[in-house]
Amino acid sequence: RREVTFDYLTPGREGSERRHVRPTRLEAALGHWYLTGFDVGRGGNRQFRLDRLSALTVTDIEFGGATEPEVPREVRREGPRARVWIAPRAAPFIRERFGAAVEEGPDDSVYIEIPAEPRDWAVRWVLGWAGDARVLSPPSLRAAVAHAAGDSLDCAAR
Helix, strand or coil: CEEEEEEECCCCCCCCEEEEEEEEEEEEECCEEEEEEEECCCCEEEEEEHHHEEEEEEEEEECCCCCCCCCCHHHHCCCCEEEEEECCCCHHHHHHHHHHHEEECHHHCEEEEEECCCHHHHHHHHHCCCCCEEEEECHHHHHHHHHHHHHHHHHHHC
């Protein structure tokens, strides 16, 4: 694995900044692709929207990966929790992304606890797994996910 450099346009700032990053993950969320990695200049993990990157260069600087992924910020958030079952098909991605926060389930499935609030974030997160995630608790979030899925199907049928 090698470090990358790129110019990054941060919303609300004039011009772009040169960043030096040790990439750890590429993922899609809410209609955009993101690069997550350790920002060497800032001394911490950051997430970068790919459509705001330019002049990407893969350097000759190699780095080793952590043996255990860092538990993502959204899962560490305080407040009410939701227990979610993840199907075997999606479980490898959840294990890689959430590391120690994952509980193994039967037949290669996994369980993860995510914040139940903000509710719209939790609903989008579950629906983003396209049927491979099922809310076990709380029942109010399970109902909100079912309602949002129904609304999506209604829109698709029009």
